Amino acid sequence: MTLTALLLVAAALIGIGLYGALSQQSFVMLMMGLELMLNGVLLAAVGFWSLAAGGAPAGQLLVIITMAVMAVEMAVGFALIAAVYRNRQADMTESLDTMKH
Amino acid sequence: MAMSLLGRFAARAPVPVFPAVGRDGEVRLDVLSLAPALRVVDSPRHASILLVSGDIRTADRDSLARVHDQLAHPRATLWWGTQPRADTGAALTVAAAESPETALRDLYRRLLTGGHTSETHWLADEPPNPWRGRGDHGQGGEGMMGGVPYGRMMPMPPTPDLRDGLALDVYTAQFGPFLPQLPPGLVLEITLQGDVIQSAAVVRPPFLPGRDASAPFDRVLHEATPVAAIERARAAHHLRCVARLLGILQLAPQAARCRRTALKIERGGSIDLAPLRKTLRRAGAFAAIPAGLGPIDAAWAAELGGPAARAADQARDRRETAPAYRNLDFRTLCQSGGDVRARFTQWLDEAEQALALARAAGDAAIEKGAPVETPWGHRAPPSVYRLTDMLPGLEWGEALLTIASFDAAAVCRMAPLGIENP
Amino acid sequence: MVFWVFSAVAVVAGWRVFCTDSMVRASFLLLVSFIAVGAIMLLLNAPYLGFATIFMMGVEMMVMALFMVMFMMNPAGLNPMMMVHQHRFSIAAGAAAFVGLAIAIFTTGFPHDPVAAGRPVIHDLGRELLGPSMLIFESAGVTLLATMVASVILSSRSGRFGAADEGSVPPPLEPGGEPAGRRPDDEGGGHAHHHH
Amino acid sequence: MIELLGLAAIGVIAVAAGLALQWLARADDHRVSEPQKVPFLGGGSPQVHAWQRYHVRYYSMTLLFIAFEMEMMFMYPWAVVYVAEGIKALVEMGMFLTILSIGILYGWREGIFRWQ
Amino acid sequence: MTLLIASWIAVLLFGAWCVAVLDNLALALIERRSAAGALTAPLYGAAALLRQQQNRTEAPDLLNWKLAPALYLGLAAAGVAVVPLAPGDILADLQAGIVLWGAVEALTVVVVFLHGWSANSMLALIGAYRYVAIGLPVMLLSMFVLIAAALPAESLAVSAIVESQRSLWNVVRQPLGLPLFLLLGLSLSFRGPFNYADSADLAGGTAAEVSGASRLLWEFARLAMLAAVAAMASTVFLGGYLGPVLPGPLWLLLKTAALLIVLVAASHLFARLSPARMLTLLWVVLLPLAFVDLLWAGVVAL
Incomplete structure (x- = not known):
């Protein structure tokens, strides 16, 4: 288990996540893509912390902050989805085209 | 070898019975459920034997077949005090007056050790709608929401929710007549959004309390009947209603204790209900019923009569003026509130009072044909107030509590046919 | 070896998230991906972060599943479907991101300074x-x-200023048109879905 | 690593045993007939699949929960150094929890713990 | 190692049987009937379920349906793996043992939800959703009390928490912790007042459509989970293997049995609130109690 291998796995997760975030039509699936990208970030951060930074405590804190970002993103994201659905009964990104009019 | 050993072991387990309760089948099932060798279960999937107790309405035959077919193999049916289905061949029957306990044990043993073959299905072995091979993947559906994937349709179009306006899918289905937590016979068509009821309609009403010439309340029509017998029957009836409600509060052993007490009371035992009441209070049974759930107003209460009315502060009781009760210092008990908790308390209060009256009555009797206060209020005519008006907006468990807080006669009067059905 | 197993689980589960039809399966596949990453963290001498990832993500994916089912049509995927847009572009972007990162990884020299064995x-x-x-x-x-x-x-409807959606009508899809919104005969508000 | 091995071993054994039990017991099962597959509703037969856009009545609570649960991530490491850091640790965590409790109180006032 | 694993499997099986027997005894006591056959009934019942056909519904999520009970059992087993039998005698001496418990609780919610979801049946679905509503906030309580228990130990490892109780058991130092943690036991195995998943008003809830060996596994895992919670509670709050005269494992066994009696009694003695009211109770009453427990433990530990 080398850092390079680890980062490759993280890169794969980020790549798949990016694909998901760009391609999915529905909000919730789009958020899954974002989460998967953050998953890759988590893995890379722990890898750096463990194998390249000699266990500097700030590395662990970075992981926790990333998780906090995920939690915030999810909570606000879902709240927005609920609010949008309540008013427009839409759950697709494209249903919000009307905002442009 | 190993299998037969397992089978012999299995045959010694308590018999898992799913009851399909028909007309007049409920009380005797309550008594039977106390037998230690049996276990009355809530879902046919958990049962090996379907016990049909009481006559099944013609309209319920399909439902019975459906429940029968839902039992897991090995399975068998026992008909208790009713005519078996015509097409079932050599059906096992037990007369209404006998206890089927031994028959059930014996049937279960033979079922597991190979002496009785597992019953086959009664309904046709085909999916509800033809679906195979249709749609993009042969799943029977088309597009996103079309077709009949795997034989059932996709959800109904959403309607705005009663509570928070979020328009999500609704689920409409008929519940009953054999759902253990509904009164026997009651079939409701319920529309759910999540676990909250959006609308409900009665498809078939529950069974009215039967007229049984040997039961005290009907005996009084033909002959003079001791007050003690009448009051004991009242206490037993109320305790069985309490037991039904306790089951929904997840208090099964306390419910069994209520049923056991009811049986002892009917057999003439002199019982103090205070310890039972204390147990229930400590279990939080009163507190667990939400305050103000299922309220009825004065007019509604007056129309229903009986304990439900007295729970809504309507002090009407025939016993106040009945000559037989004159020396017994009878006083009408009432609750304020008229909600589920009040009805629950009223049943317990009246059961206690009835036992005190039975003790005090000595050999006083009610003469033949005299009007007597039944334990369940008026039996007829249909009320203008609807059970189904109470249910929308309630969570599933709360709705069941509300229904269980009325006795079968009250539910019957609030559930007439043909009005809600468009 | 163990690392490769968990890596494979993480990547494959992450990929399957976007292939499955059932929203519940998708959420929990993502959870499987997170659990595998958590397990790798355990292998990397991060005992706390590993288990913490598992429990945090367990909860988050549970909530994710609730919302997925709540707002997606056909949540169990009984009618298989593929609801994607700009598909090729997304695949290209994902692949480009991976390749770019991989090049960066291979061309950058990382210091080798593993966490000491007994470090608290x-x-x-x-x-x-x-x-x-x-x-x-x-x-x-x-x-x-x-x-x-x-x-x-x-998210909640009631508030100090009354219901959140009071008086609101779904806006029309075209100016002057009918209010938008889902109707059963009108799949997804009139978008072309790619059925595969 | 050895401690993880024990955990993994017992977890895998339990899951495998569970799956094996269900698989072995399948051997002499009857075929499941179509009427047997109908979901139990006490005798009724549903028109539609139960899988639907299920109206979760507590969705606001789950969002509050996700944000609140994040604080656990900070609390576990805090607990480890609590005695060493003394009163400072108590005050800092007290502040942190007070801030988050305001959120819970707000949510309660908005009625998110009721069925929506 | 092999011996330890074998003994854990024995503990799970024996523990589940004990809980089932205790259940029967409690029911007989409350119903005021004789308790004849309480010892053997669980075994015969298990044989009966093994002989029963395993049901399936129309278009279920079969993979998850079969996986859910097995995973649930796996979680119970994993939870019990961090409990030390005697000093140094522990299957998984994790540095972050109580965090593992957090993960077990979170994944239990997922597994129970999957069990109810995958049958594609309305009553099971309601049970699954109800369980999530209650299971999530209950988890907070247990995490707070476990963190409180970790304060004096200055470690997240379960073995260190036991050793920190040599002078005084945590149940004395932080008296609110044990009852709050026992609530978790009732919730994780959804019994009695916390039976929101498999309740009677849903005709068995998530298990309403399940029969045969799958159901046996599910019910067994519920019992094992309760036993696991009791073992963990006796370790964290009652000093685990600590005790005079008798050998350590025996002390652990005795304490676990005592807690199991309490848990089983509580699961039959109390009525269940409606889910919405329980939710309010958890957030508004019990969570502040957990804060108090933490504060109390913090002040005592200084």
């Missing part, structure tokens, strides 16, 4: 939280409070 990593983290990074820790608290308040305001 959980203590380290605790001291960091209460010492140098105290401000981060407390501002995380405020951020979370803001998140809580915002999500409650946005």
